[in-house]
Amino acid sequence: MQFQEEQDYNKRFDMGLWVRLARYAKPFYKHLAIISIAMLACAGGDVIFPLLTREAIDTFVANGETSGLGMFILKYMTVLLLQVGCIFTFCKLSGHVEVGMCHRIREIGFKRLQELPFSFYDKTPVGYMIARMTSDAQRLGDTIGWGLIDLLWSAGYIVMVMIIMLTLNVQMSLMVMLVMPIIAVVAVYFQKRILKSYREVRKTNSKITGAFNEGIMGAKTTKTLVREEANYGEFTELTTSMKKSSIRAAVLSALFMPIVSSLGSLAAAYALWKGGYDVFSGALSFGTLTVFMNYTTQIFEPISSIARIFADLQSSQAAAERVITMIETEPEISDSPEVIEVFGDSFHPKKENWPGIKGDIVFDNVSFQYSGGEKVLKNFDLHIEAGQTIALVGETGSGKSTIVNLICRFYEPTEGRILIDGVNYKERSQLWLQSHLGYVLQQPHLFSGTIRENIRYGRLDATDEEVEQAARMVDAEEFILKFEKGYDTDVGEGGNRLSIGQKQLISFARALIADPAIFVLDEATSSVDTETEQKIQQAIQTALSGRTSFIIAHRLSTIRNADRILVIQHGEVTEQGTHKELIRKRGYYYNLYANQFKEERENALLGRKSI
Ligand SMILES: Nc1ncnc2c1ncn2[C@@H]1O[C@H](COP(=O)(O)OP(=O)(O)OP(=O)(O)O)[C@@H](O)[C@H]1O
Ligand SMILES: [Mg+2]
Structure with a gap:
C-alpha cells in the first residue's frame, strides 16, 4: 500500500472499483432508482417541449386556428408541471444521496480508523487520512449524487432526440448527426485538458496546505532556526505556480463553451439552410423545422456534459480507490471470529x-x-x-x-x-x-476540552468527586487549582496550553480513574x-x-x-x-x-x- 498526496492518476475506467463503491451506496438504491426515473422523465420533458412548439406553430400559427387552444395549453401545462415535479424530486433526492453518501463514507472510515492498530498509524501520514475523509469523501458523494444522474439525463436526452428526429425526417437527422461526433471529439479534447489543469491546481493546492501546515506547526522551530525568509521564498514559489495553473484552467474553460456552442449553431444554421428550402417546397412543415433547430442548438450540451462526466469520473475514480483502500484496510491486529x-x-x-x-x-x-x-x-x-x-x-x-x-x-x-x-x-x-489497562504514554496526548473532561475520559461515569480524587492521587490538584478556572480550565488543542509535565500528570490521573488491573x-x-x-x-x-x-x-x-x-x-x-x-x-x-x-x-x- 502506498500513501501519497494527490498523485497523477491515469488508470482506465475500472468497473470493478465502481461496483465495490456501489456496495457502500446500498442504503440509497431506492433513492437512486427514483432519481433515475425522474431524470429520464425530465429529459423526456425537454424533448417534448419543441414538439409542442411544433404543434402550436403548425396547427395554430400557420392556420390561424384557435379552436383546441385550451386543450393545448392544458397539455403544455401538464408537461411543465410534471417536469417541475421531477426537477424538485431529483434535486431533493440527489442532495440527500450526496450528503448521505459522504456521511456514510466518513462514518465507516472513522470507525475503521478507530479499529486500526498502532502499526497503521506508524506508516500513514495524518494529512493523508484527513484528505481521504474530507475532500475524497465529498467528491464521491458528489459524483454519486449528481454526476451519474447528469449522465443519465444526457444519455436519455440524446437517445430520445435521435429517435424523434429520425421519425420526423431521416435525411435531415442524418445531417445533424454528422455534427455530433465533431462536437463529441472537441468536447472530449477540451474536457481532458481542463481536467488536467484543474488537477494541477489541486496538486499545488495540497502542497500549499502542506506548507501552511508545516509553517504553522513548525513556526516556533522556524524562528529558532531563523528560516523565515527561506520558508517564505518556498511558499511564494508554490503560490505563483498555483496562480499560473489556475489561469490556464480558466482560459481553457472560457474557450470551451463558445467553441462548442458555435459548433452547435453551425449545425443549426445548416439545418435552417437545408430545411428552409424544404419548407418553401412544402416538403417540410415550418413547425418541424423549428423542432430541428431546437434540437440542434441544444444537443451540444448533453454531449459536452457526457464528456465532462467521463473526465470527472476518472478523477473520482482515484478518490474512490484511495477511500476504498483505506476503509477496507484489514487491521493487522484483529480478534478472530470465534473471539468476537x-x-x-x-x-x-x-x-x-x-x-x-x-x-x-x-x-x-x-x-x-x-x-x-x-x-x-x-x-x-x-x-x-x-x-x-x-x-x-x-x-x-x-x-x-x-x-x-x-x-x-x-x-x-x-x-x-x-x-x-x-x-x-x-x-x-x-x-x-x-479496558483493564491504564497507560500513560511517553508522549501524553490530551483532547480539547477541560481538565475535568480529560480526566473523565478514563471512565465516563466518574463523578466530579472521583475525578478530583484521581487528580489528588497523583498530586496534580495543586497545579490545577492554581489556574483561575481550576478543573474547568480549557487545555487547548492536544493539551498544548499545558506543560508536558502537567499533561503527564493529567494523563496519569486519567489512567488511574479507570482502576486498571495493569498499569503502564x-x-x-x-x-x-x-x-x-x-x-x-x-x-x-x-x-x-x-x-x-x-x-x-x-x-x-x-x-x-x-x-x-x-x-x-x-x-x-x-x-x-x-x-x-x-x-x-x-x-x-x-x-x-x-x-x-x-x-x-x-x-x-x-x-x-x-x-
Ligand atoms: N513505530 C516504530 N516503527 C519502527 N521502529 C520502531 C518503532 N518504534 C520503535 N522502533 C524501533 O525499535 C527499537 C526499540 O524502540 P523503543 O521505543 O522500544 O525504545 P525505548 O527503549 O522505549 O527507547 P526510549 O528510552 O528512547 O523511549 C528502536 O530501535 C526503534 O528505532
Ligand atoms: Mg520509549
Whole structure:
C-alpha cells in the first residue's frame, strides 16, 4: 500500500472499483432508482417541449386556428408541471444521496480508523487520512449524487432526440448527426485538458496546505532556526505556480463553451439552410423545422456534459480507490471470529462473558520486529506475577516501550506468545485487555476540552468527586487549582496550553480513574520537577499497589521501590532484581545509579534543578 498526496492518476475506467463503491451506496438504491426515473422523465420533458412548439406553430400559427387552444395549453401545462415535479424530486433526492453518501463514507472510515492498530498509524501520514475523509469523501458523494444522474439525463436526452428526429425526417437527422461526433471529439479534447489543469491546481493546492501546515506547526522551530525568509521564498514559489495553473484552467474553460456552442449553431444554421428550402417546397412543415433547430442548438450540451462526466469520473475514480483502500484496510491486529462471537467486538462488547483479570503476564519465547524494521526482541522470556511493580531501565532505543506495547497488544508478537493469567491474549478480545489497562504514554496526548473532561475520559461515569480524587492521587490538584478556572480550565488543542509535565500528570490521573488491573507509566516523570516527582513517587506506591504495573523511568529514584527492576539492553534482560540486589551486583544498573546520584548531588549543591 502506498500513501501519497494527490498523485497523477491515469488508470482506465475500472468497473470493478465502481461496483465495490456501489456496495457502500446500498442504503440509497431506492433513492437512486427514483432519481433515475425522474431524470429520464425530465429529459423526456425537454424533448417534448419543441414538439409542442411544433404543434402550436403548425396547427395554430400557420392556420390561424384557435379552436383546441385550451386543450393545448392544458397539455403544455401538464408537461411543465410534471417536469417541475421531477426537477424538485431529483434535486431533493440527489442532495440527500450526496450528503448521505459522504456521511456514510466518513462514518465507516472513522470507525475503521478507530479499529486500526498502532502499526497503521506508524506508516500513514495524518494529512493523508484527513484528505481521504474530507475532500475524497465529498467528491464521491458528489459524483454519486449528481454526476451519474447528469449522465443519465444526457444519455436519455440524446437517445430520445435521435429517435424523434429520425421519425420526423431521416435525411435531415442524418445531417445533424454528422455534427455530433465533431462536437463529441472537441468536447472530449477540451474536457481532458481542463481536467488536467484543474488537477494541477489541486496538486499545488495540497502542497500549499502542506506548507501552511508545516509553517504553522513548525513556526516556533522556524524562528529558532531563523528560516523565515527561506520558508517564505518556498511558499511564494508554490503560490505563483498555483496562480499560473489556475489561469490556464480558466482560459481553457472560457474557450470551451463558445467553441462548442458555435459548433452547435453551425449545425443549426445548416439545418435552417437545408430545411428552409424544404419548407418553401412544402416538403417540410415550418413547425418541424423549428423542432430541428431546437434540437440542434441544444444537443451540444448533453454531449459536452457526457464528456465532462467521463473526465470527472476518472478523477473520482482515484478518490474512490484511495477511500476504498483505506476503509477496507484489514487491521493487522484483529480478534478472530470465534473471539468476537464470545466476547464481542470494540463497538458491541459482550461484557457479560468477560473473565476477570488478575494481571499475571508471561512472555513465552517472543520475537518482535516493527514492519520493515530489525528484530527488536529475540526469543524473549519473562514472567511477571500479578500485582508486581516492574521497572524497566535501559538506554534509549533498547526496547522498553516496545515491551510494554506488546503487553498492551498495541502490537502483537511476530513469533511466540504472550499469556495473561495463563491464557494467550489472542484468545481474548482486544477490548477486554485494553479496558483493564491504564497507560500513560511517553508522549501524553490530551483532547480539547477541560481538565475535568480529560480526566473523565478514563471512565465516563466518574463523578466530579472521583475525578478530583484521581487528580489528588497523583498530586496534580495543586497545579490545577492554581489556574483561575481550576478543573474547568480549557487545555487547548492536544493539551498544548499545558506543560508536558502537567499533561503527564493529567494523563496519569486519567489512567488511574479507570482502576486498571495493569498499569503502564512510560517515562512519565522525566518532565516533572524533583519536588513533584517525589510526590508522584509516593502516589505511585499507593496508587499502584494491587495492580501489575510497569514503570519506565529515566530518573532512577522513581523506581527504587519497584518489586523488580529489569535492565534492558538490545531487547534483552541483562540484569534483574530489586534495587538493593542490583546495587550489590555492581553491574550496569549500579553504574547508572551511581552516575545519576552523583549528578543529582552536584546539582543539589549548585542549587540547580535536576534534569
Ligand atoms: N513505530 C516504530 N516503527 C519502527 N521502529 C520502531 C518503532 N518504534 C520503535 N522502533 C524501533 O525499535 C527499537 C526499540 O524502540 P523503543 O521505543 O522500544 O525504545 P525505548 O527503549 O522505549 O527507547 P526510549 O528510552 O528512547 O523511549 C528502536 O530501535 C526503534 O528505532
Ligand atoms: Mg520509549
